[in-house]
Amino acid sequence: MQGQPASRIAIAIVDDHPLLAEGIASVLSRHDNYQVVEMGVSASDVMAIPARRACDILIVDLNMPGDVFAAIVELHDIAPACRVVVFTASTETEHAVRALSAGAAGYVLKGSSAGELVDAVEAALRGEVYITPSFAAKVIGALNSKAMEKKAVVSTKLSVREEQIVRLLLCGKQNREIARSLDLSEKTVKSYMTNLMSKLRARNRLEVVIAAQKLKPTDFSSAGR
Numbered sequence: 001m002q003g004q005p006a007s008r009i010a011i012a013i014v015d016d017h018p019l020l021a022e023g024i025a026s027v028l029s030r031h032d033n034y035q036v037v038e039m040g041v042s043a044s045d046v047m048a049i050p051a052r053r054a055c056d057i058l059i060v061d062l063n064m065p066g067d068v069f070a071a072i073v074e075l076h077d078i079a080p081a082c083r084v085v086v087f088t089a090s091t092e093t094e095h096a097v098r099a100l101s102a103g104a105a106g107y108v109l110k111g112s113s114a115g116e117l118v119d120a121v122e123a124a125l126r127g128e129v130y131i132t133p134s135f136a137a138k139v140i141g142a143l144n145s146k147a148m149e150k151k152a153v154v155s156t157k158l159s160v161r162e163e164q165i166v167r168l169l170l171c172g173k174q175n176r177e178i179a180r181s182l183d184l185s186e187k188t189v190k191s192y193m194t195n196l197m198s199k200l201r202a203r204n205r206l207e208v209v210i211a212a213q214k215l216k217p218t219d220f221s222s223a224g225r
Contacts, residue, residue, distance in 0.1 A: 008033055009125065012049045014040035015061040015087070020110075024059060024087065027114045034121075046071035050079035057121055060104075062088040062095060072102040083124035087117065091135065093142035100139070100206045106130040107139070128174050129205045136172035140209070158199070165192050166212045169205065 015021040025036040043066025085106035106120035109132045123130035168178045179186045200211035
């Protein structure tokens with residue numbers, strides 16, 4: 001892998017099934033701008049690999065030796081610019097919520113198409129959160145239940161446009177889809193997302209979704225649409 005352009009996206013794969021890891025690497029290698037730089041087999045590698053070399057994306061399985069969830073949390077201190085995409089067979093919504101809450105930028109189910117994994121990588125690089133579409137509704141539902149249990153209230157007021165964006169976020173829409181639905185530019189949607197994160201005291205899109213679930217009806221603008 002030497003002699004490749006510096007602009008290529010550096011990807012590491014951590015999965016304790018070698019054949020599967022090699023298969024993922026093979027799929028990603030078909031893209032000229034991707035470079036698989038290392039592979040690991042345990043939760044400790046989730047932290048060790050980015051600590052010794054720069055990685056843009058870390059593709060991680062959940063069912064490995066060690067505490068993968070804790071490793072994802074600690075990774076933010078070691079390599080805050082590295083984005084984690086979970087690639088797992090687990091369809092437990094609790095696992096998805098834990099992984100995303102820990103800081104993962106994507107949750108892709110094994111059995112998904114190669115295109116979905118690439119979509120997750122691209123979304124993570126854009127700073128977005130990606131969930132396998134067929135699983136997204138369940139995860140959003142689990143987030144909603146979790147928010148209701150906490151009975152927490154966010155004291156803020158959303159504008160009509162912010163409310164529209166939040167409702168689309170709750171449906172699992174990405175920035176590009178939100179822009180198309182609201183006839184806005186993707187840059188404008190990103191600006192709204194930045195404002196929403198500030199207003200809702202959220203660090204990422206997932207936290208915006210969680211905070212939005214806690215809003216009272218009166219927190220939404222009653223202005224005309």
